[in-house]
Amino acid sequence: MNIKVTTLNGTYDVPFFDGDSTLESIERQGIAVQSHCRDGFCGACRCKLVSGSVDYKVDPLAFIDDDEILTCCTVPNENVELIFD
Amino acid sequence: MKYTTFNQLSNNPLSEPMFFGNPVNVARYDQQKHQIFEKLIEKQISFFWRPEEVDVSKDRVDFQKLSDSEKHIFISNLKYQTLLDSIQGRSPNIAFLPIISIPELETWVETWSFFETIHSRSYTHILRNLFGDPSSIFEDIVENEEIKKRAADISKYYDDLIFAVQLWQTLGEGIHTVKGEVHEITLRNLKKKLYLCMNSVNALEAIRFYVSFACTFAFAERELMEGNSKIIRLIARDENLHLTSTQHILNLWAKGKDDPEMAEIAEECKQEATDIFLNAVEQEKQWAAFLFNQGSMIGLNKEILCQYVEFIANHRMSAIGLGQPFDVKSNPLPWMNNYLNSDNVQVAPQESEISSYLVGQIDAEVNAEDFGDFDL
Numbered sequence: 205m206n207i208k209v210t211t212l213n214g215t216y217d218v219p220f221f222d223g224d225s226t227l228e229s230i231e232r233q234g235i236a237v238q239s240h241c242r243d244g245f246c247g248a249c250r251c252k253l254v255s256g257s258v259d260y261k262v263d264p265l266a267f268i269d270d271d272e273i274l275t276c277c278t279v280p281n282e283n284v285e286l287i288f289d
Numbered sequence: 290m291k292y293t294t295f296n297q298l299s300n301n302p303l304s305e306p307m308f309f310g311n312p313v314n315v316a317r318y319d320q321q322k323h324q325i326f327e328k329l330i331e332k333q334i335s336f337f338w339r340p341e342e343v344d345v346s347k348d349r350v351d352f353q354k355l356s357d358s359e360k361h362i363f364i365s366n367l368k369y370q371t372l373l374d375s376i377q378g379r380s381p382n383i384a385f386l387p388i389i390s391i392p393e394l395e396t397w398v399e400t401w402s403f404f405e406t407i408h409s410r411s412y413t414h415i416l417r418n419l420f421g422d423p424s425s426i427f428e429d430i431v432e433n434e435e436i437k438k439r440a441a442d443i444s445k446y447y448d449d450l451i452f453a454v455q456l457w458q459t460l461g462e463g464i465h466t467v468k469g470e471v472h473e474i475t476l477r478n479l480k481k482k483l484y485l486c487m488n489s490v491n492a493l494e495a496i497r498f499y500v501s502f503a504c505t506f507a508f509a510e511r512e513l514m515e516g517n518s519k520i521i522r523l524i525a526r527d528e529n530l531h532l533t534s535t536q537h538i539l540n541l542w543a544k545g546k547d548d549p550e551m552a553e554i555a556e557e558c559k560q561e562a563t564d565i566f567l568n569a570v571e572q573e574k575q576w577a578a579f580l581f582n583q584g585s586m587i588g589l590n591k592e593i594l595c596q597y598v599e600f601i602a603n604h605r606m607s608a609i610g611l612g613q614p615f616d617v618k619s620n621p622l623p624w625m626n627n628y629l630n631s632d633n634v635q636v637a638p639q640e641s642e643i644s645s646y647l648v649g650q651i652d653a654e655v656n657a658e659d660f661g662d663f664d665l
Contacts, residue, residue, distance in 0.1 A: 236619055239626055240630065242631060247533060248626075267536040267537050275558075289607070
């Protein structure tokens with residue numbers, strides 16, 4: 205599975221590694237994205253989900269808008285496209 | 290509407306708005322209008338900690354090694370945090386509880402405030418360790434002009450709401466003259482005051498702690514004041530949860546998922562809400578300037594701290610639909626995230642030296658020669 209990541213610094217293709225969270229796979233490529241609690245309650249890792257879908261591994265407590273996901277506690281179900289602004 | 294501690298009306302709490310509906314009667318959590326608050330209560334309770342569990346004794350030695358400018362930074366930040374938690378330990382209870390209408394939100398606010406009192410008690414724990422008598426530090430909080438400026442700004446929205454609600458609950462809607470001052474009390478007006486107050490609290494939880502957190506963790510990066518850093522990490526974890534709650538309240542209003550009138554007010558007061566946030570950002574930058582007025586500390590200076598405030602403000606403001614007003618593309622203090630990661634908050638907080646923490650410290654291996662000196 206592939207995660208297409210767009211940040212203010214560019215667009216990257218990130219392979220997803222089994223056992224990782226979405227966030228961990230992105231960090232593995234050395235891409236700097238924001239995160240704090242890594243447990244779904246603070247919302248620092250919130251980003252826009254442009255296409256694809258994800259599964260939550262813990263019940264997210266942080267506020268997430270309809271077109272947003274948290275990366276710290278999800279895994280992609282399929283290829284996904286994410287925008288961090 | 291007069292406040293009652295047990296509303297005798299048999300109302301349906303699932304159809305009440307979060308605020309300004311009927312007062313809460315039965316504290317029941319089997320059903321919730323907004324489930325998120327019940328989840329936040331459970332999470333917050335699972336975070337329970339006591340300051341006395343954290344050994345801060347090594348910090349006393351470290352503190353003596355700090356330069357005068359570093360001591361100024363350390364103590365000033367503790368004073369400011371003491372102020373913030375003094376306000377937060379009481380104000381959500383006094384301002385919000387009399388006007389809350391659903392049980393899960395009522396209990397969330399009580400739980401939230403209770404944790405702020407743990408934070409306040411931890412500042413005493415830290416200061417008592419550093420100084421035999423910390424009285425002069427506490428007394429300066431109400432003397433220090435820099436701290437007073439911030440106190441006035443934070444408490445004014447609370448005080449304004451509390452006073453208007455008191456008038457409303459005793460005299461009802463209308464124009465009331467108290468000690469020569471005329472006050473126009475309407476429900477719409479009260480809701481507007483509540484909206485502005487919630488934005489001020491949200492800005493407080495979102496950014497007001499972070500200059501101080503950054504300094505604490507910059508000391509910890511140099512393996513200094515690590516007991517203090519451990520306590521501040523626990524505090525930061527709690528504050529992140531509190532922020533989540535105010536973001537939920539503001540978004541529930543703005544998206545019309547609670548009181549429809551609050552959605553109108555959110556739209557109407559967007560500029561005022563933005564100004565409250567920007568004003569807090571400006572004050573935090575001024576605080577950074579005050580901290581470094583006697584010299585900087587290794588790893589941090591005023592410019593980097595100000596950029597960090599802008600960076601974090603961008604994130605926090607976009608979470609409540611206020612856009613990203615600052616031009617900061619990347620996190621100027623990336624190491625901060627390690628300290629804000631809840632996995633890194635140790636389960637055994639009494640182990641104050643992060644670098645030397647051991648798991649399974651008892652050596653269970655026994656060899657035959659260990660008994661060599663035994664005679665039976």
